[in-house]
Amino acid sequence: MALRLGTNVRELKAAIHQFGSAADAVAYGLQQWRHSASRRQWQARSGSPQVGILSDSMVARGEQLASVALICVKAVGLVAGAVPRILPVAPEADVDAYLDGLDGLFVGGGQTNVHPSRYGRIADEARDGPFDEFRDEVALRLIPRALARGIPALFICRGIQELNVAFGGTLAKEPDDLPEDKRHGTPEADNEDARYRLRQKVTLRKGGVLQDICGADSITVNSLHSFLIADLAPGLVAEAVAEDGSIEAVSVEGASDFAVGTLFHPDYWASSDHASARILTAFGDAVRRHAKAQGAA
Structure with a gap:
């Protein structure tokens, strides 16, 4: 890869997206730039719309915790211009109370998979795990209730899998022996920018x-998901497909406003990639419409 003198950060990122591992040597510096840039002031202020972000559950030193990736938090605060509200995945949670006062719902990715028993399959812990059944329990109750209320919602990676399962669809794990250039799962990489690099073309409906x-x-999108949509749930519409025909994005048929799910991660590159930014901005616009309508009610 050759770069001209004076190449700016956006051009360097584009080179990484195009050349992948050949450009990994500059990825660490770009990561530091992104982290520095992300410390700019959020657009959200007091009185701004509220977006709920569903947490994961994890165990640290024997203690059960609720955790959220900062990628999700920053995407909501920096790009969508809303105040993030964390929704812990406590199995006994009152999901209707969680939704009260929300203007948007963000169900992001995670380090776990939906348990196959949730869509009628037998689980193989070694092959299909790890799992987060606390999140399964809350997500599969929360998602239909949010959409029934007309709350704008964005579902990313694990989130779209939960959306599909909540509406009656199924998932399937891709074969483990696929070569990396044919695989949807997380690519080999030395850093996060390279792991999330834009490497897969999808066609939009x-x-x-x-x-x-x-x-x-x-x-062109990133791809870090080994579980794909097998049977698309009734009420969901395929909005993007990969070159191998697998569904990469959906919308909710008949939704009153924004209700979109993506297997890829527009949240990661929302500050620099055009398509990613457009998706997060459209979500933010819907969140503000909802807040305005609620205020006028």
């Missing part, structure tokens, strides 16, 4: 929600 948002017929 003509006249669909994502085509309208992104203003393109196809986009």
